[in-house]
Amino acid sequence: DQQVKQNSPSLSVQEGRISILNCDYTNSMFDYFLWYKKYPAEGPTFLISISSIKDKNEDGRFTVFLNKSAKHLSLHIVPSQPGDSAVYFCAASAIRGDDKIIFGKGTRLHILP
Amino acid sequence: NAGVTQTPKFQVLKTGQSMTLQCAQDMNHNSMYWYRQDPGMGLRLIYYSASEGTTDKGEVPNGYNVSRLNKREFSLRLESAAPSQTSVYFCASSEGHSMQPQHFGDGTRLSIL
Numbered sequence: 001d002q003q004v005k006q007n008s009p010s011l012s013v014q015e016g017r018i019s020i021l022n023c024d025y026t027n028s029m030f031d032y033f034l035w036y037k038k039y040p041a042e043g044p045t046f047l048i049s050i051s052s053i054k055d056k057n058e059d060g061r062f063t064v065f066l067n068k069s070a071k072h073l074s075l076h077i078v079p080s081q082p083g084d085s086a087v088y089f090c091a092a093s094a095i096r097g098d099d100k101i102i103f104g105k106g107t108r109l110h111i112l113p
Numbered sequence: 114n115a116g117v118t119q120t121p122k123f124q125v126l127k128t129g130q131s132m133t134l135q136c137a138q139d140m141n142h143n144s145m146y147w148y149r150q151d152p153g154m155g156l157r158l159i160y161y162s163a164s165e166g167t168t169d170k171g172e173v174p175n176g177y178n179v180s181r182l183n184k185r186e187f188s189l190r191l192e193s194a195a196p197s198q199t200s201v202y203f204c205a206s207s208e209g210h211s212m213q214p215q216h217f218g219d220g221t222r223l224s225i226l
Binding site for chain 2: 006009034036041042043044045046049089100101102103104105106
């Protein structure tokens with residue numbers, strides 16, 4: 001039973017446009033959410049996070065939005081650049097729980113020239 | 114500044130052989146993790162160690178054992194490798210608080226024939 005769902009296996013976006021990656025979660029105990037980026041033959045790297053006390057967190061071209069009532073979060077990349085082509089993993093954890101982070105299956109983002 | 118180092122990077126085993134995957138971190142992190150990544154399955158937690166001397170099962174622990182040798186090192190052992198264990202294995206570490214992002218190694222690609 002997937003607790004963190006990324007329903008789009010892949011997404012193609014024109015360079016310079018906005019990329020929107022979506023993530024849904026089912027466990028209401030989750031209160032901290034992270035996005036990781038992964039290039040081929042490398043390990044995932046942390047990109048941005050958000051706590052459930054916020055509904056938006058911004059870091060340069062990357063913004064994460066959290067809708068707690070819908071149990072939905074999204075990552076916006078503006079403007080999209082060729083180096084953004086990668087697999088993006090959504091992840092969630094419970095701050096007062098154990099140290100485990102639950103990952104989604106990932107979305108492969110292709111930035112088209 | 115190595116971060117998380119995994120050895121070996123690649124390995125081919127025959128069914129029934131044993132193998133230990135090594136992981137070391139130089140960030141003085143308390144928690145360490147082993148994941149496997151399979152196509153279309155995202156990252157699944159095998160085992161984790163919240164602190165030196167402790168280990169706990171993750172989502173897919175069957176067929177694996179782990180050892181937290183010291184604060185720096187966390188090894189994953191396959192006692193009798195099976196083709197279903199063909200995967201890319203990632204080690205990660207974190208400060209130990211679930212709000213702290215995990216830092217990943219570059220993975221070990223393991224094939225079981």
